[in-house]
Amino acid sequence: MQNQLRTPVCIIGAGPGGAAAALQLDRLGIDHIIVDKAVFPRDKVCGDGLSGKVITCLDRIDPAIGERFRATTFKQESWGVTFVSPGRHGMDVPYKPEYNKAEDLPMGFVCKRIDFDNFLVEELKRNTHTHLMEGVTIESYEKTGNGYVLKDNKGAYEIHADLLIVANGAHSTFTKNVANIHMEPKHYAAGIRAYYKNVTGCNEDSFIELHFLQSLLPGYLWIFPLPNGEANVGLDMLSDHVRKEKVNLKKLLQDTIAQDPVFKERFKNAELTSTIEGYGLPLGSKQRVISGERYMLVGDAAYLIDPFTGEGIGNALYTGRFAAEKAKEALEQKNFSAAFLATYDERVYRVLGSELKLSHRLQQLVKYPRLFNFLMKLGTRNKQLKSLISCMFYEIDVRKKLTQPSFYFKLLLNR
Numbered sequence: 001m002q003n004q005l006r007t008p009v010c011i012i013g014a015g016p017g018g019a020a021a022a023l024q025l026d027r028l029g030i031d032h033i034i035v036d037k038a039v040f041p042r043d044k045v046c047g048d049g050l051s052g053k054v055i056t057c058l059d060r061i062d063p064a065i066g067e068r069f070r071a072t073t074f075k076q077e078s079w080g081v082t083f084v085s086p087g088r089h090g091m092d093v094p095y096k097p098e099y100n101k102a103e104d105l106p107m108g109f110v111c112k113r114i115d116f117d118n119f120l121v122e123e124l125k126r127n128t129h130t131h132l133m134e135g136v137t138i139e140s141y142e143k144t145g146n147g148y149v150l151k152d153n154k155g156a157y158e159i160h161a162d163l164l165i166v167a168n169g170a171h172s173t174f175t176k177n178v179a180n181i182h183m184e185p186k187h188y189a190a191g192i193r194a195y196y197k198n199v200t201g202c203n204e205d206s207f208i209e210l211h212f213l214q215s216l217l218p219g220y221l222w223i224f225p226l227p228n229g230e231a232n233v234g235l236d237m238l239s240d241h242v243r244k245e246k247v248n249l250k251k252l253l254q255d256t257i258a259q260d261p262v263f264k265e266r267f268k269n270a271e272l273t274s275t276i277e278g279y280g281l282p283l284g285s286k287q288r289v290i291s292g293e294r295y296m297l298v299g300d301a302a303y304l305i306d307p308f309t310g311e312g313i314g315n316a317l318y319t320g321r322f323a324a325e326k327a328k329e330a331l332e333q334k335n336f337s338a339a340f341l342a343t344y345d346e347r348v349y350r351v352l353g354s355e356l357k358l359s360h361r362l363q364q365l366v367k368y369p370r371l372f373n374f375l376m377k378l379g380t381r382n383k384q385l386k387s388l389i390s391c392m393f394y395e396i397d398v399r400k401k402l403t404q405p406s407f408y409f410k411l412l413l414n415r
C-alpha cells in the first residue's frame with residue numbers, strides 16, 4: 001500500500017544543508033517535507049570542525065537555536081588554528097586576536113557529527129511546519145507538468161512537490177543525473193577520518209591543527225581535539241593526486257603516525273577508538289549551475305566545500321538558508337522556472353564565491369612548499385598577516401581583503 005503525500009517543498013537529505021533549509025522554511029511559515037535515508041542519530045565521515053559560519057548561520061535562522069547549541073555539552077570549544085608548514089614552522093592563529101575566554105563567546109567548535117546532526121534533527125522536531133521522514137531513501141524523481149514526483153526504494157511513498165531542495169550530499173545522483181554536475185578529480189578530494197583517545201601535545205585552548213607535511217603534500221593531516229581526551233584525526237588529499245600516485249590514504253595516515261618523529265611521540269599512548277572511514281569532498285573550486293526548473297542544490301550536493309580548508313558544514317547551512325528564502329519567493333510568485341531560481345545561484349556565489357576562489361588559490365600554493373614555508377615564517381613574525389589569517393577562517397568579508405593587491409603591498413611594507 002503506497003502513501004501519497006503532497007507538499008509545496010520537499011527537501012531530500014537532513015544533514016546540515018537540508019536541516020538548515022527546513023529550519024528556515026519553518027521560520028518563514030512554509031509547510032514542507034524533509035526526507036532522509038538514515039534514522040538519526042547517524043554518523044557522517046567528517047573532521048567535525050565547526051567554523052564561525054556555523055554558529056553565525058544558526059543565529060541568523062533563529063538566535064534561540066544558536067543559544068541552545070552553545071548550551072550543549074557534547075562539543076569542544078576551539079579558540080584557534082595551528083598551521084604547520086612543510087618545513088615544520090608552526091603558526092598559532094587565534095580566531096579572535098587577544099581573545100578572553102571569560103568574556104568572549106567561542107566561535108569555533110569541534111563536535112562529532114553524530115551529535116551535531118542529531119542536534120539539528122531534534123530542532124526539526126520542534127518545528128510546526130516540518131514533516132520529517134527518517135529511514136526513507138528517495139530512489140527516483142520524475143518531473144511532471146506541475147512539479148516533481150519522488151518515490152522511495154521500497155515503494156512505500158510517493159511524494160508530490162512543487163519544488164525540490166536537494167541536500168543529499170556528496171554522492172547525490174540528482175546532482176549527476178539531473179543537474180549534470182559530475183565528479184572531476186581536480187575539483188574533488190578524498191578524505192579519511194579516525195577517532196583516537198589520549199593524543200598528547202594538543203593546544204590547551206583546543207586549537208585545531210592542520211599539518212601540511214612534505215610527505216603528505218598536496219594533502220594534509222588534521223588533529224581536531226574533542227571532549228574527554230578524544231581527537232578526530234584524518235587526512236585529506238586532492239583526488240587527482242590520489243589517483244595518479246595510487247595513494248593509499250589509510251596506510252599513509254597510519255605510517256605517518258607510526259613513523260614521523262613528532263607524531264610518533266604524540267601518539268605513543270594513543271588508542272584508535274574507531275574504524276578508519278573515507279568519504280568524498282566535492283570542492284567549490286569551480287563555479288557550477290546549482291539550480292534548474294523546480295530545484296535548487298545545497299551543500300555538498302552543490303559542490304561547495306572550501307578547497308583549502310575542507311570546510312563544508314558552514315556552506316551547507318548558508319545555502320540551505322538561501323534556498324529556503326528563494327523557495328518562499330518562488331511559491332509566492334508561483335514561478336519555479338530555471339530563470340527565476342537562477343538568482344539563488346547568484347546569491348550563493350556573491351556571498352561564497354570570492355572566498356572559494358581565494359581558497360582555490362591557497363590550495364594551489366600548497367603545491368609550492370618553499371613559498372608556503374616562506375609565507376608561514378612571515379606569518380609568525382607579521383601581526384597583520386596573522387590576524388588576517390585568523391579572520392579568514394571566520395569572517396567572509398575579511399577574506400575578500402586578500403583578493404586586493406593593496407593588502408599585499410601593505411604587508412610587504414610592514415615586514
Ligand SMILES: Cc1cc2nc3c(=O)[nH]c(=O)nc-3n(C[C@H](O)[C@H](O)[C@H](O)COP(=O)(O)OP(=O)(O)OC[C@H]3O[C@@H](n4cnc5c(N)ncnc54)[C@H](O)[C@@H]3O)c2cc1C
Binds near residue numbers: 048301310
Ligand atoms: C573526511 C572529511 C572531513 C571533513 N571535515 C570537515 C570539517 O572539519 N569541517 C567542515 O565544515 N566540513 C568538513 N567536511 C565536509 C562536510 O562533511 C560536508 O561539507 C557536510 O557534511 C555537507 O553537509 P550536507 O548537508 O550538504 O551533506 P551530508 O552531511 O552528506 O548530508 C546528506 C544527507 O542526505 C541523506 N541522503 C543521501 N542520499 C539520500 C537519499 N537518496 N534519500 C534520502 N536521504 C538521502 C544522507 O543520509 C545525509 O543525512 C569533511 C568531509 C570529509 C569527507
